[in-house]
Amino acid sequence: MDDPRPRSSGVVARAAGPDDATARRDHVLVERALDGDLGAFNQLVEAYQDLCHALVARMVPDPDQASDAVQEAFFSAYRNLRSYHGPSFRGWLTRIAINAAMDLQRARKRRPVSPYPELDDDSWQPPAGSESDPEVIATTGERQRALVQAMSAIAPDQRTAIVLFDVEGYDYAEIAGMTGVSLGTVKSRIHRGRLALRALLADRMELFRS
Amino acid sequence: MGHVPDHTPAAAAVEHAAMIAALDAGDLAGDERDRAARLVDRCAGCAALLGDLAIIRTATATLPAPPRRRDYRLSDADAARLRPSAWRSVIGWLGAPRSTVRPLAGGLAALGIAGLLLTATPGFLGQATTSVPTIAAPVAAPVGAGSLNGAAPGNAGLNPAPGTAVAPAATASAGPAAVSAPLATSAPGGPVTTPNAAARPAPSPVAVEPPPSPLAVALPAPGGPATSPELTGPAAGATAGTSGFATGAGAADSGSKVAPPEASSAQRNASLPPASGPATPDRTLPLVLSLALLVAGVGLLVTNRVLRGRARR
Numbered sequence: 001m002d003d004p005r006p007r008s009s010g011v012v013a014r015a016a017g018p019d020d021a022t023a024r025r026d027h028v029l030v031e032r033a034l035d036g037d038l039g040a041f042n043q044l045v046e047a048y049q050d051l052c053h054a055l056v057a058r059m060v061p062d063p064d065q066a067s068d069a070v071q072e073a074f075f076s077a078y079r080n081l082r083s084y085h086g087p088s089f090r091g092w093l094t095r096i097a098i099n100a101a102m103d104l105q106r107a108r109k110r111r112p113v114s115p116y117p118e119l120d121d122d123s124w125q126p127p128a129g130s131e132s133d134p135e136v137i138a139t140t141g142e143r144q145r146a147l148v149q150a151m152s153a154i155a156p157d158q159r160t161a162i163v164l165f166d167v168e169g170y171d172y173a174e175i176a177g178m179t180g181v182s183l184g185t186v187k188s189r190i191h192r193g194r195l196a197l198r199a200l201l202a203d204r205m206e207l208f209r210s
Numbered sequence: 211m212g213h214v215p216d217h218t219p220a221a222a223a224v225e226h227a228a229m230i231a232a233l234d235a236g237d238l239a240g241d242e243r244d245r246a247a248r249l250v251d252r253c254a255g256c257a258a259l260l261g262d263l264a265i266i267r268t269a270t271a272t273l274p275a276p277p278r279r280r281d282y283r284l285s286d287a288d289a290a291r292l293r294p295s296a297w298r299s300v301i302g303w304l305g306a307p308r309s310t311v312r313p314l315a316g317g318l319a320a321l322g323i324a325g326l327l328l329t330a331t332p333g334f335l336g337q338a339t340t341s342v343p344t345i346a347a348p349v350a351a352p353v354g355a356g357s358l359n360g361a362a363p364g365n366a367g368l369n370p371a372p373g374t375a376v377a378p379a380a381t382a383s384a385g386p387a388a389v390s391a392p393l394a395t396s397a398p399g400g401p402v403t404t405p406n407a408a409a410r411p412a413p414s415p416v417a418v419e420p421p422p423s424p425l426a427v428a429l430p431a432p433g434g435p436a437t438s439p440e441l442t443g444p445a446a447g448a449t450a451g452t453s454g455f456a457t458g459a460g461a462a463d464s465g466s467k468v469a470p471p472e473a474s475s476a477q478r479n480a481s482l483p484p485a486s487g488p489a490t491p492d493r494t495l496p497l498v499l500s501l502a503l504l505v506a507g508v509g510l511l512v513t514n515r516v517l518r519g520r521a522r523r
Contacts, residue, residue, distance in 0.1 A: 042283040049282045054275030067280045074282045079292045147269055166270040191231035197270070198262050208265045 026089035034081055041081070045074055048090060052097040058163045059101040061152030069104045073097040098164070098178055105156040143207045150200040158193030165190055230256050234263040304510070305517030315510035322504025329496045 026047075032040035052070050060066040073096045084092050151159055160179065164170045165186075176183045201208070226249060232238050233246040250256050284292070303309050 038284060038286065038289045041289075045283045050278055052282075053278040057276045058273065063276065063279065066276075071280070071282055074284065075288070075292055078284060078289065079298075143269065144274055147266075147273055151270075151273070162270060166267060167273060187232070187235070187237055191228060191235060191237075194234070194263050194266055195227055195231050197266050198259065201262075201266065205262055205265070208262075208269055 022090075023088060027086070030081065030084060030089060033078075041078055044089065044093075048093055049074070051090070052093065055094065055163070055168060056097050056101045058151070058167055059098070059156075059160050060104060061148075061159075065104055066101070069100045070097060072104075073100040076100065094168075095178060098160075102156075102160060102179065105160070139207065139210060146201060146204050146207060147197075150197050153200055154193050154196045155189075158189045158196060161186055161189040162193045162197075226253070226256060227259060230259050231263060234260055234267065301517065304513050305520070309514075311510055311514045315507045315514065317507070318503050318510065319507025322500045322502070322507055325496060325500025325503060329493055329500060 026044065029040045029044050033044070049070070052073055053066070056069045056073070057063070057066040060069055073093070077093055077096050080096075086092075151162075154162075157179075161175055164175045164178065165172070170178070172183050172186050175186045179186065181189075198205075229238070229242070229246045229249065233243065233250070238246055250260055304311055
């Protein structure tokens with residue numbers, strides 16, 4: 001079925017706002033993907049799959065489900081590529097990934113999950129920063145494992161709001177628009193989520209204070 | 211029963227914790243912020259909570275992402291499966307939460323209900339004018355066997371043979387003129403017999419043959435081999451009513467028989483056909499259209515709901 005929109009001029013014309021190289025590259029790739037070039041779409045996947053996975057993996061504690069959600073997000077993006085109206089492909093794709101993660105969390109039955117066993121494995125360490133002190137690295141790893149476990153234990157709505165606000169940097173209004181709730185509800189979820197995290201981490205707060 | 215404020219220590223602690231969390235997030239202003247700040251100053255636990263929340267907020271923001279386990283690039287098979295098709299577009303439109311499906315479905319259902327109500331309303335499509343079918347009937351109803359066609363000789367009352375006198379209402383089913391002018395028919399040469407025959411002068415034995423009515427000729431006489439041309443159509447009745455002379459073709463029973471008015475009335479009622487079908491406006495089409503609109507609207511609504519529910523799962 002042909003899209004009645006003037007595709008060749010539409011997307012690129014709307015992309016005139018963001019003039020950075022990444023955005024222009026994205027729109028060129030979208031144009032080619034719309035013309036049936038699967039390789040162009042896969043270039044977009046390569047560019048953003050780490051970002052989408054990092055976002056969804058923080059929202060969905062179960063690793064397999066998080067991978068499924070990310071895959072479904074890219075499927076959905078390919079299926080609905082014609083509905084992309086710019087200006088930022090990254091923002092458009094991020095919203096699709098967030099929706100996929102939230103849909104999956106709504107549908108998921110409450111069952112215990114093992115949140116990223118690689119974080120429980122001492123062989124896995126977070127990306128090394130400037131610190132090279134083994135003690136600091138060990139403390140940082142333990143702290144992050146504790147936080148990941150606590151994050152997986154709070155309510156999905158609270159976790160989503162915290163990830164979008166604290167990690168992704170969206171403001172209250174954007175999160176309200178994404179999640180379909182009021183701004184007050186977003187604030188309440190973030191506050192309650194942080195209080196829940198503090199209750200879960202009460203015994204291990206020394207890790208974080210050090 | 212109204213809301214009873216909870217002044218228990220636990221409730222106060224929950225309220226204070228919420229206030230501290232809001233203060234940490236920077237969501238308080240004015241008096242609320244001053245009140246929360248005073249609380250932190252007075253309460254050591256509140257101050258510790260505020261410090262812990264700040265630490266957790268910082269740690270959350272720097273939370274590392276688990277490593278990616280999968281390559282999410284699409285294969286050719288994926289692309290072929292996901293490529294938009296007309297059918298998938300229709301399904302997507304039907305299941306979209308903010309598409310035009312629901313307004314359209316609501317409109318269709320409303321039109322269907324309105325159509326059904328209008329169709330069922332008396333007087334719609336001119337029903338009021340057809341409540342007396344024998345008057346407005348433009349075409350005579352098919353007269354069944356044993357009615358006024360005279361197919362059964364010897365039954366002078368209900369089924370007068372050709373040439374037999376017929377009660378005044380015999381022409382009632384024929385048309386307007388027949389109703390307003392109760393007249394009798396008889397065979398040529400037979401005596402004209404009417405309810406007020408006695409008050410009349412001696413009838414002329416001459417029967418005037420009316421001009422043949424195409425309707426009268428066209429209509430068969432069911433149940434009898436002999437088709438009597440009289441009283442089978444409005445033309446016949448009208449002619450009889452205006453001419454005042456009897457018409458007839460047979461002479462099987464030339465004897466005069468006067469049908470008593472009471473008996474003839476009862477017989478007329480018994481022999482009248484039911485409300486004539488051809489005279490009633492056809493309601494089938496609007497009824498079917500209304501039902502189709504209603505079913506289409508409800509179907510669209512149900513489909514939209516089912517597809518949205520499936521998408522949520």
